[in-house]
Amino acid sequence: MPRVKLSEFRAKTIVNNYMGTSYSGFPFHAKTDAISKIDDAVNPDKKYVAKVDQGIKKRFKQGLVALDLKNASDIVDAIATIRKKHFDEFLVEEYIPHEQKDEKYISFERTAKGIVIHYASSGGVDIEDHSHEVKSILYKDSNDARKVAAELGVEPESFVEKLLELFDINYFSFLEINPLVISFKKPYMLDIAAEVDSAAEFFVDTWSSNDFRNSRTGVLTEEEKNIHKLSEKSSSSLTLTVLNPNGAIFMLLSGGGVSLALADEVANLGKGDLLANYGEYSGNPTEEETYIYTKNLLSLLLKSTAAHKVLIIGGGVANFTDVRVTFRGIIHAMTDVMPELQRQNVKVFVRRGGPHQAEGLAHMESYLKENGIEGSVHGPKLVVSEIVAKALESITIDN
DSSP states (O other): OOEEEEOHHHHHHHHHHHHTOOOOOEEEETTTSOTHHHHHHOOTTSOEEEEEOSSOSSTGGGTOEEEEEOSHHHHHHHHHHHHTTSOOEEEEEEOOOOOGGGEEEEEEEEETTEEEEEEESSOSTTGGGGGGGOEEEEOOSHHHHHHHHHHHTOSSTTHHHHHHHHHHHTTEEEEEEEEEEEETTEEEEOOEEEEEEGGGGGTOSSOOGGGEEETTTEEOOHHHHHHHHHHHTOSSEEEEEESOTTOSEEEEEESHHHHHHHHHHHHHTTOGGGBOEEEEEESOOOHHHHHHHHHHHHHHHHHOOOSSOEEEEEEEEOSSOOHHHHHHHHHHHHHHTHHHHHHTTOEEEEEEESTTHHHHHHHHHHHHHHTTOOEEEEOTTSOTTHHHHHHHHHHHHHO
16 A cells, blocks of 8 residues: 655654653644644743645755744744745744754665665755765664664664654654754654555554645645545555646546556646646446546546646556446546536546447447537547547647
């Protein structure tokens, strides 16, 4: 199942709770939280940090972190400034002054061979400039953990072992602490990035899909969360990633290889900025699963502010996915929102093949005509990439 980023607030809460260290940071959603949340949480005797918490890398270098904030007013002003860069999710926490020489790096990654520990005695925002100093070790036993702790100069020696324990208990796939500040051998975890196995949501009570973050869109959309949950319960492959919520080209694709080919074709034709989503349904999903998948994709499509929209229902020639069954699910979902599809003049272009394709394609073609939906329906005689050209041509004509 997919590795998904957690919010830093959730990751820090999990880590600090397990390590028995105090943590008073709090999340702030600039669109929905009242300013009083900051006023109530701030201690006038402390200084604070405010930073974007949307799965973004290299935040400091992008000006997405504000340091040494002296009061609630400073925090509010800093958040208002950063918001101009189109971010809404923030983490506010106590500012820990320190020397750069005290910054270390440590991360844990789950691989096919086991958990690999990466660590370095120089950490912080310039870690990539010192990548040659990063050491890696495949964790075998507690001796490896103690060795890493000793080289980083952190006490107690069990610090790394406990991190490994929480890594497993919480179904982490990746955990990075950078910088890990060592002051008088005591560790301070200033920045944490974590990824989890999304399929484990049903086995843990420390995180949920509400804590997932997507670096391209910040917080995952409700539709993306719904498809994550659907995929976890299904033997089929169901994925959905929003690329541009206000895009004009929406793709309902079957099969991973064809999905990539069609998405690439949009970019090759110079319209990559209009592509709204990427994803696939494959592996013979049921009619109900296809209905739910399509329903969520259409929800995104109808929310888009693009003036002219197209839906590409594409795929290669399936080996065992019944075209009739999946098309019935798609048609059911379209029927639920047909008045709005008609009002927004959404065009639909289809290219599909596989078992029972003749019946499935005929049903789809007659359905679209009956409802006055413009576009075209094709079987495998049409080169798969050409369906993209036909869809893009309709946008060009409209414009």
